Amino acid sequence: MSSMKELVEYMAKAVVNDPDSVIVREIEGSNSTIFELSVTPDDMGRVIGKQGRVANAMRTLLRVAAVKEGKRVTLEIV
């Protein structure tokens, strides 16, 4: 059993300066799940990274969890 929401939260909280304002919303669709990650404006750069490197790495790892659950997922930073 994987816990995709916790995964996103855990990754985000560990790279930002203000972990308390990390919020992850899980939006279940019929065949895919969207995770919306929000952080304080100051931390946006930290969860996105240069050329989106951090966000893409988080997506890659989230995809592993999704494959394990047989789901399609997207991660959006809002």
Place this chain on the structure above:
Amino acid sequence: MSNQNVKSLDVSAKTVDEAIEQGLAQLQLRRDQVDIEVIKEGKRGVFGIGAEDAVVRLTPRSRPSAEQAEQKAPPQPPADNQPAEAPPATTPVEEVARRHLGALLRYMGIKAEIKVKSAPELVEGNEEAPLVLDITGRDLGILIGRQSQTLRALQYILRLMVSKEMGSWQPVIVDVESYRIRRHQSLRRLAERMAERAVANKRRVVLEAMPAYERRIIHLALKDHPAVYTKSVGSDENRKVTIIPK
């Protein structure tokens, strides 16, 4: 037993570690109270054939009393000739890295073990051997991914997390079933073979597309080659090392 008049003691045993242990027991000293010189590394042999005992020489450090030794607080950093089997002390980085990696794997739904080791084979020359967290278990191909994309993502995120917590950049390496070490070795062999081909055919050889750190391994493997030089061509995902006869 007095160790004042003991100059040095040679001990042999199956492994360097055992020899050191036995020697220390004989001298009734701790590891940080002696200088250890490995005289023979010893060999395991196959089914005991060709096995050779390890020999170490222990020389008590001159020091008037044991009490003074107690005050010499920081333990000696491991000497260069210390055997690889010596259990390394757990460092804070190691602890932090292990905790974060363990949590990531758990949330990803991956059942696996994490083994911490140092991998001198992953670096060139006298660069410091990096801390490697090797993930072992069944069906872990999913953690490597195409062109090791997933493995690189895992390492990147872990480095960020660990560095954030430690307050300084920590270039820890994440590996899966020693994939990186095996890949490193096979890339070096590939480099040699393709260099020979380039020279023999007097034509450039273009390798398959590789991520940056893999291209680096090829460049480094051939940097002192007498008859070829290397260059990366193409962009991004499609960047390829080219081996060119001089």
